[in-house]
Amino acid sequence: MxxxxxxxxxxxxxxxxxxxxxxxxxxxxxxxxxxxxxxxxxxxxxxxxxxxxxxxxxxxxxxxxxxxxxxxxxxxxxxxxxxxxxxxxxxxxxxxxxxxxxxxxxxxxxxxxxxxxxxxxxxxxxxxxxxxxxxxxxxxxxxxxxxxxxxxxxxxxxxxxxxxxxxxxxxxxxxxxxxxxxxxxxxxxxxxxxxxxxxxxxxxxxxxxxxxxxxxxxxxxxxxxxxxxxxxxxxxxAKALGQPEINLFDVTAEGGALRGAGGDLSLPLPRHLDLPAGRARVGIRPRDLQLGAGGPGTLSLRGRVSLAERLGRLMEFSVDVGPAGDPEHVIVVADSDAGAREGDVVDLHLALENVHVFAPGAPSEDSVRLGPATHEGVAR
CATH class of the missing domain: 3.40.50.300 (P-loop containing nucleotide triphosphate hydrolases)
Structure with missing residues (x-):
């Protein structure tokens, strides 16, 4: 040893x-x-x-x-x-x-x-x-x-x-x-x-x-x-761990909340975050999203299913959230008995503790996490 x-x-x-x-x-x-x-x-x-x-x-x-x-x-x-x-x-x-x-x-x-x-x-x-x-x-x-x-x-x-x-x-x-x-x-x-x-x-x-x-x-x-x-x-x-990759949204701070996807995505602004110009990126893993309306302490979204694929006992959904002309494409992985079909309007929710917030950046750039990272953190 x-x-x-x-x-x-x-x-x-x-x-x-x-x-x-x-x-x-x-x-x-x-x-x-x-x-x-x-x-x-x-x-x-x-x-x-x-x-x-x-x-x-x-x-x-x-x-x-x-x-x-x-x-x-x-x-x-x-x-x-x-x-x-x-x-x-x-x-x-x-x-x-x-x-x-x-x-x-x-x-x-x-x-x-x-x-x-x-x-x-x-x-x-x-x-x-x-x-x-x-x-x-x-x-x-x-x-x-x-x-x-x-x-x-x-x-x-x-x-x-x-x-x-x-x-x-x-x-x-x-x-x-x-x-x-x-x-x-x-x-x-x-x-x-x-x-x-x-x-x-x-x-x-x-x-x-x-x-x-x-x-x-x-x-x-x-x-x-x-x-x-x-x-x-x-x-x-975040993208290296998980398949399908994590969903990423550009958001802005408005009235004590982070909002994106044409206003359909909204979550309370964490107190510890210092956002440059009130902008940030939000990450949500496909498996953390649940179909159905959420209760207190959850983030809720509504969108239309544009694609549904069966993956054995799981289903992978692509859900269009936000304005019809420029929607955000959200990937959701759910159990095969979820019941949603292509064309259905569905509600999505997830626990706020499963939301990742990153600094703002261009879509092709990597953004640094805002708030605690790991116990050992980063070695650069």
Whole structure:
């Protein structure tokens, strides 16, 4: 077990006009035994961050410490980290058992007896559901099975830190959900520090003790899943968590209330907010909206259903709120028995505590949250 400390880490690929800033002033402190998730879109710098910790990439500036020991000049095989790459990278000429046993037979990690190899491989493959594949070769496996073998090859090796680069990306939805649960159980059982990167917000929320949201090489926000879901630091983070994306409205302060959508959206102006020129943006998650009239302490809207789509046991509605010529399109996710149809006029409501308020900005810009963000807040 080990802590991981990353301080002011910077990495740029290329030079001059072709330079791409992969990491910029990244600061992270990962606790001993913590399952820490880095969430971000493609190109955010997630893989570069992992490779920097592993020693596979040399950063121009900044420091990495593992278990309190600076890693500058320390070769990858002396860092006692195990990394799972997004690609499988299996030995095609070896069986699944021999692929899994390869790190246990390396002189750099200390050789294990045949019985010790068998015990460790049996434990990991049982958890990953691949114990029946040990005599097969990679060419005889499906993509999902290869992915699990590649992950097992990392987990079978005792290490201070596991570095996991989107290890579930090639699995189907059902298997991904199953593997999320098993990975979480593995992390709790082994109590090994894990740094896991993903572009999937559901994985981040399900697995992480804490989450860092990464954008264009910079850490935007760090906090627990609850913190980041309930108090996103800006609209980029709010849109990154949730599908469909959060609804955003431009509003103005009028008579002690925030109003928008042609006056159809109105909520009390929170006392702690200092709004520039009385303007702001309001965010409402589609699942927080309820069909029907609301009572005291709720925000109420009325609109016409322009589109209704069935998503299994759920329905997704697009509701036009505001002036007919220039309506706001509100996405609502409700149970399939909601009863609304295209063309119906419906009432919507949600609890005021589920309303997010951000600073004003152009629709294409990210707006900073007004009021408390998270306990750890933002690292910029």
């Amino acid at each position: 080990a802590t991981v400390r990353i301080a002011n880490l910077c990495k740029t690929y290329g030079t001059g006009k072709n330079a791409v800033e992969a990491l910029r002033d990244v600061d992270l402190d990962i606790g001993d035994g913590e399952f820490f998730v880095v969430l971000g879109p493609s190109g955010a710098g997630k893989t570069t961050l992992l490779k920097s910790v592993a020693g596979l990439v040399d950063a121009e500036a900044g420091d990495v410490e593992i278990a309190g020991v600076p890693m500058e000049g320390v070769e990858p095989y002396h860092r006692n980290v195990a990394m799972a790459f997004e690609s499988y990278a299996l030995y095609p000429q070896k069986t699944v058992f021999d692929n899994l046993a390869s790190p246990l037979r390396s002189g750099r990690t200390g050789k294990y007896s045949a019985e010790q190899q068998r015990q460790r491989i049996e434990a990991v493959t049982t958890t990953l559901g691949i114990a029946h594949l040990l005599k097969r070769f990679p060419r005889e496996l499906s993509n999902g099975q290869r992915q699990r073998v590649a992950l097992g090859r990392v987990l079978v090796r005792p290490a201070d830190v596991y570095l996991l680069d989107e290890p579930l990306s090639h699995l189907d939805a059902k298997l991904r959900a199953q593997m999320r649960a098993e990975l979480k159980q593995l992390g709790e059982m082994s109590n090994t520090t894990s740094l896991y990167v993903t572009h999937d917000y559901q994985e981040a929320l399900a697995l992480g003790n804490r989450i860092a949201v990464l954008r264009s090489g910079r850490v935007v926000q760090v906090g627990t899943p609850e913190d980041i879901w309930r108090r996103p630091v800006d609209t980029f983070v």
